[in-house]
Amino acid sequence: MEIRIELARLAYAENILRCTNEPPEMVEDLLSLDGELEKARRWFVFAEAKRRFDPNVVRGLLVYLFSHYASSEFDPHKREQLVREITEGRVRMRDLTIERLAGTRLSWEHVFRLVGRQFNPTREKEKIKELYNQLYASASLIPRTEVSYGH
Amino acid sequence: MDTKYSPHPPYEDELDTEKLAEFAELFAGLRGLEYPDHPSEEVLRAYVANRLLDSPGAGRVGATFRDEQAFQKFLSGRVPRWTRSDVAMHVLTCARCQERVAYLQARRWSLLSSARQHPREEQSWWRRFAWGAVGAAAAAAILAALWLWSASPPSPTCWIEQPCWTQVVQDSPMKGSIMVVYRVSPGRF
Numbered sequence: 001m002e003i004r005i006e007l008a009r010l011a012y013a014e015n016i017l018r019c020t021n022e023p024p025e026m027v028e029d030l031l032s033l034d035g036e037l038e039k040a041r042r043w044f045v046f047a048e049a050k051r052r053f054d055p056n057v058v059r060g061l062l063v064y065l066f067s068h069y070a071s072s073e074f075d076p077h078k079r080e081q082l083v084r085e086i087t088e089g090r091v092r093m094r095d096l097t098i099e100r101l102a103g104t105r106l107s108w109e110h111v112f113r114l115v116g117r118q119f120n121p122t123r124e125k126e127k128i129k130e131l132y133n134q135l136y137a138s139a140s141l142i143p144r145t146e147v148s149y150g151h
Numbered sequence: 152m153d154t155k156y157s158p159h160p161p162y163e164d165e166l167d168t169e170k171l172a173e174f175a176e177l178f179a180g181l182r183g184l185e186y187p188d189h190p191s192e193e194v195l196r197a198y199v200a201n202r203l204l205d206s207p208g209a210g211r212v213g214a215t216f217r218d219e220q221a222f223q224k225f226l227s228g229r230v231p232r233w234t235r236s237d238v239a240m241h242v243l244t245c246a247r248c249q250e251r252v253a254y255l256q257a258r259r260w261s262l263l264s265s266a267r268q269h270p271r272e273e274q275s276w277w278r279r280f281a282w283g284a285v286g287a288a289a290a291a292a293i294l295a296a297l298w299l300w301s302a303s304p305p306s307p308t309c310w311i312e313q314p315c316w317t318q319v320v321q322d323s324p325m326k327g328s329i330m331v332v333y334r335v336s337p338g339r340f
Contacts, residue, residue, distance in 0.1 A: 001226070002180070003182065004226045005226070006180040006181065007184070007240050007244060008215065008216075008222070008225060009177075010178075010240065010243075011213070011215050011216075011236050011239075011240050012216065013177075014236055014239060015205075015213045015215075015216075015236065018205065018213075020205045020206075020212055020213040020236075022212055022213075022216050022217075030219070042174070042177055043177070061171065065171055065177070068170065068171070068175075069171075069174070069178040070178055070243065077257075078253075078256075081256065097235060097236070098239055098243055099238075099239040099240070099242045099252075100239070102243060108169070121171070125169070125171055125173070
């Protein structure tokens with residue numbers, strides 16, 4: 001069960017990339033069924049960042065993440081195909097899936113080409129982390145206790 | 152805001168070192184799974200060709216999280232109708248389907264490559280001229296046929312045998328008018 005919820009969280013992350021995601025508040029319960037609310041929130045912050053900052057830049061960060069960490073194995077053939085499609089402008093971010101990006105190890109240059117403009121990844125990453133702290137850091141300090149209506 | 156792409160970004164050194172490693176642990180739990188169902192060849196081919204939808208309808212929101220029932224089906228690995236996200240997640244965690252997708256992808260890639268190597272032969276000017284002339288002639292023939300058809304007198308609305316016709320004319324209070332019309336356009340009767 002836990003692994004399937006883990007997969008569901010990744011499916012949600014993919015939806016963020018393709019802009020087909022539900023708002024975080026709508027799926028919070030479903031994606032934390034295994035009790036891993038923190039893990040769900042780490043994806044929710046990308047959805048929230050897309051609302052607040054440049055959505056394409058946030059999607060670009062996701063492209064890089066999926067391409068580097070969704071698979072531990074590097075697939076040079078898959079990379080060659082995808083890079084060629086990106087270079088020729090035959091693929092857009094909304095066409096991509098985690099599976100398609102996994103193992104391709106795209107460079108930032110390829111990500112910029114997909115996004116359509118350059119950005120500073122370190123600065124954008126810091127903005128995401130800052131937003132996470134702003135949204136959830138205080139929430140995680142409050143223990144989730146049962147509410148009692150006892151007399 | 153810089154919106155132009157340049158192959159040499161101004162912060163190249165930073166790009167070399169920025170790997171977003173802090174987020175790597177979000178993928179830590181990912182591993183292979185056993186599935187009761189697998190997408191068909193047709194579904195995989197549609198996925199590879201980027202023709203699968205995000206949800207069965209035309210909605211912009213993915214189907215996986217639409218309601219609890221859809222979510223339960225996703226968790227059980229028994230999806231009633233494969234969406235793009237369902238297939239992507241399945242292939243990501245199913246070794247067998249990874250091989251199938253890699254094969255289909257390679258086949259598609261070789262087809263596209265061969266299509267690029269042998270582009271459609273450019274038609275010469277005289278062939279295009281000949282096709283144009285044939286098209287114009289056909290259009291002219293159709294227009295002429297239409298014009299002739301509309302100009303021809305309409306088919307008689309009724310047929311009255313000669314003896315009866317004489318009787319009709321004689322009995323009619325509008326006898327004079329009928330005869331005038333008959334003389335002007337006899338084909339109509």
